Amino acid sequence: MSEPDEDVELDPRIQIELEKLNSTTDEINKLEIECDEANTTFRMLLNESTRRLKLLSKKLGSCIEKSRPYYEMLEVYKKSQRECQEAAVLYQRAHGVHAAAKETVALAEQRFLIHQHEWQFDNAWQEMLNHATMKVMEAENQKAESGRDHQKRAQAFKEVDEKLKTLEEKLQKSIIKSRPYFDEKILCQEQLNTQKERIEAIKKEITKTKNYYSDTLKSLEQISNEIHMKRQRKQSKCEAELLKGPREPGVGAELEPIFAELPTKNQFVSLPDITMELDKCELQSLGSMSHTTSSAVSLKDEHEVDNLEELDDFDVKMQGLSVRAKGEGKSFEGVWSDETKPDLFNNPLV
Template sequence: MDHLPDTQHEPIIEEDSKLDEDDALDPRIQIELERLNYASEAINQLEVQLDEARRVCDEFKEKSEEELFQLEKKIGEAVSKARTYYDARIKLRDAKEKLIKAKHRFERAQALHVAAKEIAIASADYMDEAARSHQNSTTWNETYLQASAKAKEAEQEKYEADLDQQNAERVHFDLEQLVLKLQKESRRAINKSKPYYEMKVEYHKELDFQKRKVRGLENCVNEAKSQYQESLKNLERISNEIHEKRHQKALQNESEEQISDVSEQQLTYTHMLSIFKFLLSKTKNL
């Protein structure tokens, strides 16, 4: 993965001697530049760590596979004979997890169904009471209809959860029987190959840890890059705002200068007219 170059980030907003003091001291610029530099440093450091984590993971995988291969050669055919048993144990473990989830699902569905039925019954009672008292039962009727619909949904979920649990129990039972059967048939091979499969379990645990570490660092790098891009966009937006503000001020100054020129011209004309009138009056007196 390419690293960002270790260069000083130049401010996106160029220096200008005519830049207003408020613009030059805009705190947002410094904040975003600091975020930009921080993100850049984080990316460089994280990518170094990511490269190292990938290297360690690859080396561990290669080394462990070689050790397992050599151990299998040493133990012999007992490894292949016991493989069906250990594969069945893995499937049994997964089936047990699914069975636990299925039981939890059924328990939740059953509780929701009971609660929904109780609400529907209570709503029906209140609706009947309102009708006997000649009160408006519209609200309770709506509540009853909603509760009845919820009860039907809960009943359907309970039915599906029950089927799911029954299926999970059947799969778990079949695999449990298979493991017991294979254990009896391949007892010697299982005992002899036990060191190999124990090492394989530890290998998979460590490899899974290394992979999770790599994925975590990848997420951190992506997050730092997102922050870097966000700061660039913010600086560009601030730059555009400042230049637009400067442009509007320049237009305002130009308009004020034009008004000032017109006023000066009017003043000069008035002054010359006064002088002309004065000279004209002097001429008449001669």
Template sequence: MEQNGNNSEEESECVQEEEEVDPRIQGELEKLNQSTDDINRCESELEDFRQKFRAVLVEATMKLDELMKKIGRAVDESKPFWEARKVARKAQVEAQKATQEFQRAVEILRAAKETIALAEEKLLEEDSRQFDSAWQEMLNHATQRVMEAEQARTQSEAEHRKTAANYNSCIGHMRQLEKKLKRSVNKSRPYFELKAKYYLQLEQLKHHVDELQAKLVSAKAEYRSALRNLESISEEIHAQRRTLALGAREQGVGAEVDEGNEDIANFTMDSDGLSMVSVSVDEEGSQSSEEESDTRTTSSCQTMPSSPSSSTSHPSTSASTPASTSCPYVFPSSPSISSSSLCPDGLDLVSPCSSHSSDSVCGSGHTSPLLGPRSQCSGASSPDCDQERGV
């Protein structure tokens, strides 16, 4: 038994190992590995560039401090000139951008004017002068483009003039300072040139550091996304395994369909048929019992004496024991069934039809304690009714 159990466990493990791997897992794992490599590479490169930045910064600080010790006075005196030179260079860059925008607006305006001229020439060359919707639409677009280009040219021209004026003023101020501080400027020139050189290197290193930081953030985002996808896939697989282990959900107890319901339905139908047959048999038996009771009543009434003395000789008996003169069983009254027919044959009771006094049950209209009020005789033929009629 233990060997069989071990074999079954080994087989189940083999089946689980042989389950097909979800292809999504492979893709997400590849993304995870790739993002991990990117993160490691970006972090290493970022660390290298940061070290270079720190090294260049330290080197620049040391060399500039050495020069500052040698020519510190000239550097302080020539600072206004170098600051004005920096402002002039910035104004020059802005003026160049404004010049480019102005040239672009001029080119757009020229192309739009050429399009308008071509459309007008095409319309004027036709002798028939038929209206062409396509050329008309092109002419409208060209006109609108010309108006927009003129507006853009006007704005760019104003900006170009403004930046050019600023640049000219900055250049003028710089030249004035250069003439005024010519000796200090020439003496401090190595310091500021070295400073500009290191500044350019630090700017380049900072640019590389920013790029690597952006790449690192993107790689980490991809790594988190791959982990979330793998987690969702794992949850789906575990849910499927749980459903397979539990099996298919069956119907509830109240929703079960019993096969015996059909037999019960058939049995009910058969019982209805049997009940109908039993009702018919009961009707036939009741008719036969009525006939027998009629014959018995007739025979009992003929054999019993009908003297008034017999009825008066036992008044206390008939009055004190009404239950002895009536039937112990109560059945539904029928016009064709007499009160004497309801009594069993084995009981020796005095027939109420034998008395002809006013207190008798058959001869009076009083209410019987067991049978209720006596109904009037109908046209049916019965011994009691015949006796009352005097037949």
């Protein structure tokens, strides 16, 4: 059993897969560190945005609430404008497709009329002409539908525009006075949304990398199964006993449960709603205006403390996604190397 010609050499594929595991582990650790840092940045931005909006809310007073209908209608106006522009683009596109389809039919008919003495109007021509005609009808229907949708959205945009102008005339003084607050709020929302998109992108990359890690483990298990079957063929004397008894898990099978359940989108802790968190600033400020002193700016209210505690819990949960420490990546190679040594393959119970 221990003679060199009976020893099984270490499969080179195992080393390749082990290197993949180690590099993937480093990548997972790197991404999770980036995710933690991105969440920390998001939390800092949220706290700073909340602080700035509270200061402006206490400084400007009731004009914010008075002008709120105008700024809410302004958001509706922008959304309606985008929808109207998109509908116009779709209508122009449908109009172009319809014109091209009509031109195709006209050219086909003209070409046949020119060569009608040479060509025969057979089934092939009829089928081609019918197909082109159907294209024209489909394009015409699409054009009509796009036109109706464009008119509908244009009418809605016109109505919103009129309402916005009415509110602007009615609340002109409050709008001008509260503009710094709402401009600051828009800026904060843009910054937070940008950071939130970055966090979501990192989360997707982590999930993708962990899936790759799991696939590599499966490849190692497949190699282990192949080695096991090879040992069975070489040890013909023990073949009957091996077939009767239950086979133990292959090399590395005990490691699979670690990544058996990969993190999905639902497993990541969702970030707080940006608009809701920023709106709380002015609501709290308005409720405390009657008893605000000159030192109120420097005090943190109960909600801000709760918000920090909630974000700290969120940070702890995000750290729980860590797969393993970087030092552990080196230990896999030793485990695989020991279990695939030639002496171990001589044991029929492997």
